[in-house]
Amino acid sequence: MTDGVVERVRPRDRILETARDMFHKHGIRGVGIDAITEAAGTNKMTLYRHFESKDDLIIECLRATACSANAMWEKFEAENPGDKLAQLHAWVRMAADCLMSDRRGCDMANAAIELSEADHPARQVIKELKEAQRERLVSLCRDAGIGQAELLADTLSLLLEGARVSLQSVGAEGPSAQFVRMAEGLITSFRAR
Amino acid sequence: MTDGVVERVRPRDRILETARDMFHKHGIRGVGIDAITEAAGTNKMTLYRHFESKDDLIIECLRATACSANAMWEKFEAENPGDKLAQLHAWVRMAADCLMSDRRGCDMANAAIELSEADHPARQVIKELKEAQRERLVSLCRDAGIGQAELLADTLSLLLEGARVSLQSVGAEGPSAQFVRMAEGLITSFRAR
DNA sequence: CTCTAAAGTTACAGACCGGTAACACCCTAG
């Protein structure tokens, strides 16, 4: 194993990738195990050999999503090394691209809404991952020299979260269309203080 | 019928009210017809005599929610007749109360996320009702003498929507805790332009 | 009181769900 050469994608990764995509598109409660395994070109037994339960699979999907998000943060730093303000603008641009290219919003927020049970095992994971993202944005704002860094970061967070939800309920012509203007205006306003 | 005196609550209304409450607390896909009828003190047949299907019931629940929201707008006008700026501040206060007293957010937004099928019959209803609410807030901002009324209204909309979602994913100590500060700051800022 | 419409009861259909058991297969490391 770990041959190094080409190496077909292992079932576990295929399942994880397929599940992420289907959970994102149709919601967690809207996709069954059978549908996932079939789309992943495998079967139910193999899935349950790699994941304890559907809940476990859900959690792994969320972790994978957080991992992708982290990769984006590293891209900000790589493309604008040291220039934290430029990275903040890059964050806004990335968020806007996200809003335009995808109508189904944030997987974690959607999961938090779908998994309404207060003690669902995924809830704790969602909270942790969201808090980590919040901390990153706060740090970015602070390092960009913004005075009220926490307040700006939280405002931008809520704006994006709201835009992603509004996109799903009102559509692309709704309030979310103004996201960039709002975000850039806020940054300008906070910089002037 | 329509006796005028006391009159027990009719099954249809009991079902509607119970369904609204349960959909809100546990999500649409998380509540079954049996659970609703049992909690409403009635039975499945009676439900299906009053509502064509679960989807129909969902839509009626959303309409009822929108109706409650309208009642709140009228309260704003009644308590601050003519004073549109005071009504805008009342809106902020109401939103904040909503955030503190309830952790499950907006029924329409939650429904839009849960009902991921792009052609679900409830989606059109959600869009219409959300657009109506947007129009009300825009009008309020305009009548309050705000220059860029649309932009302020849309920003406040997204902030509230985001706060409601963030409340569910990060919790009450997250960014949503700063909602009032953000909203009031925005109003002040827009008034100064 | 009687007649009728609304509401309750029971049973069921048909589909889907998450999860498991038992067994056959194949591919590769040794």
Added chain:
DNA sequence: CTAGGGTGTTACCGGTCTGTAACTTTAGAG
């Protein structure tokens, strides 16, 4: 070649879901 772990196949369990049929009971209008 061989042994064994990962994978595929089939069948199944018990539960839940929306929705319907047929029948009985109740309550209010005249």
